[in-house]
Amino acid sequence: MSHSLSEHELRCGSGDIDSTLFSTSSKRLKMMVLRYGPEVEIKPQPFKDFCLVQMPLQGSTEIISDGQRITVGPGQAAIVAPKRHIRLHWSRDCEQIILRVPTALVCEAAASCGKPWLPKKSELSWFPSAVMIDGEAASRWVGLLQTFTELTLPELGDGNVMAQPSWLEHIEFSLALFLLMQNANGYADSGSSYTLNPQDSKSSLRSQESPLAAVELYVLSRLYAPISLEDLARAAGVSSRTLHMHCKREYGVGPMVWLRNLRLDAARRQLSSLPNCQVTKVAMDYGFGHLGRFSAYYRERFGELPRETAANRL
Numbered sequence: 001m002s003h004s005l006s007e008h009e010l011r012c013g014s015g016d017i018d019s020t021l022f023s024t025s026s027k028r029l030k031m032m033v034l035r036y037g038p039e040v041e042i043k044p045q046p047f048k049d050f051c052l053v054q055m056p057l058q059g060s061t062e063i064i065s066d067g068q069r070i071t072v073g074p075g076q077a078a079i080v081a082p083k084r085h086i087r088l089h090w091s092r093d094c095e096q097i098i099l100r101v102p103t104a105l106v107c108e109a110a111a112s113c114g115k116p117w118l119p120k121k122s123e124l125s126w127f128p129s130a131v132m133i134d135g136e137a138a139s140r141w142v143g144l145l146q147t148f149t150e151l152t153l154p155e156l157g158d159g160n161v162m163a164q165p166s167w168l169e170h171i172e173f174s175l176a177l178f179l180l181m182q183n184a185n186g187y188a189d190s191g192s193s194y195t196l197n198p199q200d201s202k203s204s205l206r207s208q209e210s211p212l213a214a215v216e217l218y219v220l221s222r223l224y225a226p227i228s229l230e231d232l233a234r235a236a237g238v239s240s241r242t243l244h245m246h247c248k249r250e251y252g253v254g255p256m257v258w259l260r261n262l263r264l265d266a267a268r269r270q271l272s273s274l275p276n277c278q279v280t281k282v283a284m285d286y287g288f289g290h291l292g293r294f295s296a297y298y299r300e301r302f303g304e305l306p307r308e309t310a311a312n313r314l
Contacts, residue, residue, distance in 0.1 A: 004030060005052070005100065006044040013039035015092040024152040028105050028172050031148065033057070035095040042088040049103045051081035051179065053133075055141070059094025063087075065129035077133040077141055079179055086129075097145065101176060109176040131182055140222060144178060147171050166273040174220075181217035211236035212246055219259055223266050223286050229255055263287055264301050267294075271309045279306045 001021070002008060018037030023030065054061060055077035062071045065082045072078045080086065090096075133141055151168045218235035219227065232255050233240045240255075247255045263286040270282050280291055283306070288294035298306050 001034070004032070005098075006047045008042055008044035011041045012036070013041070013092075015039055018093075020095075024149065026148070026152050026168055026172055028102055029148065029175065030100040031145070031152075032098045032100075033095065034098060035093075036090060037093065039092045040090045040094075042090070044086055044088070046082045046084055046086060050100050051079060051103070051106065053099040053101065053141075053179070054078050054080060055097045055099075055133075055138075055145075057095045057097060059091040059096075061091070061094060061096065062089040063130050064089075068128075068130050070130050070132050072132065075134075076138055079131040079133065079182060080129070082129050099145070099175070101179060105172065105176045106179060109173060109180055133182055137182065140225075141178060144171065144175050148175065166270070170270070177217060177220045181214070181220075211238045211243060212250060215243070215255075219262055223263050226287065227259060232256075232259065260297060261301065264298055267298070267306070268302060268309060271306055277310065279310060282306070 004023070015038030018035065020033075020035045022033040025031065054063070054072065056072055056074050058074060060071060060073040061078075062069065063078055063080060064085075064087045065080055066084050066086070070078055148168075148171050151171060215232050215236045218232070229240050229243075233243045236243050236246075238246075243255050247253065247258055251258045253261070267282050267286045267288075270277060270285070271279070279295075283289075283291055283294040288297075295305055298304075298309075302309070304312075
């Protein structure tokens with residue numbers, strides 16, 4: 001554990017020692033399922049080049065990070081990125097999934113959105129020390145982890161997926177975007193501001209002044225799922241009319257057309273890169289239930305049919 005995560009002190013309390021560690025990894029992510037057995041207290045060294053997401057399968061964990069305290073149980077998860085001090089208290093028989101996400105991947109996800117409010121620093125000094133993932137967000141996180149597990153352990157899913165590294169890279173990127181979305185929502189709720197360059201006052205922008213920021217992260221983390229106008233407005237924290245006004249001003253189209261274009265762009269990337277991918281499956285993967293409309297929208301946006309993109313890939 002010290003080699004995989006961080007040097008740490010471990011103190012065991014009541015309960016029988018029944019330790020188990022399973023792990024799987026991709027090129028950039030490492031996921032572990034860990035159980036100690038007894039009640040334990042862990043004092044790891046702060047880490048700077050990655051953040052952790054902890055999700056109890058049973059039992060609970062209390063996280064005290066830079067003075068912030070949260071308790072996480074089954075059905076919940078927590079993003080942890082301590083800057084100075086961290087202490088973890090696992091209950092007896094606690095078993096957790098732990099995902100290690102490199103700082104560089106999160107920063108790449110931030111940069112890919114092309115928004116000035118997203119930091120592009122090499123370290124996650126702008127990340128909160130601990131953030132809870134709960135409710136519907138936790139369910140979406142479980143779905144992403146399930147896909148990641150099936151891709152890295154082919155015996156649990158499609159045996160051909162390891163021959164398609166682009167799809168695994170997409171899931172890695174989606175997991176990083178999800179973490180960004182959770183932190184963007186946290187900043188929007190607290191009214192905190194992002195500062196990219198302290199030498200330039202124009203580079204500091206409060207997230208609530210740009211409702212499209214949180215919306216974009218919300219959408220990019222769940223392009224595969226049904227999303228309504230009300231969902232977008234809720235993610236932005238504004239009314240549907242206000243969201244429409246912002247979207248028209250920045251993108252020249254309404255929110256639902258903008259959402260459709262993001263999905264079309266993602267579908268085109270997959271059709272252009274993955275071998276032997278089927279147009280129907282790609283359409284379904286990105287929320288297009290009607291293949292005829294998908295093809296029409298696709299040709300309107302890119303000047304060719306989806307099957308032509310797939311054929312031209314070679």
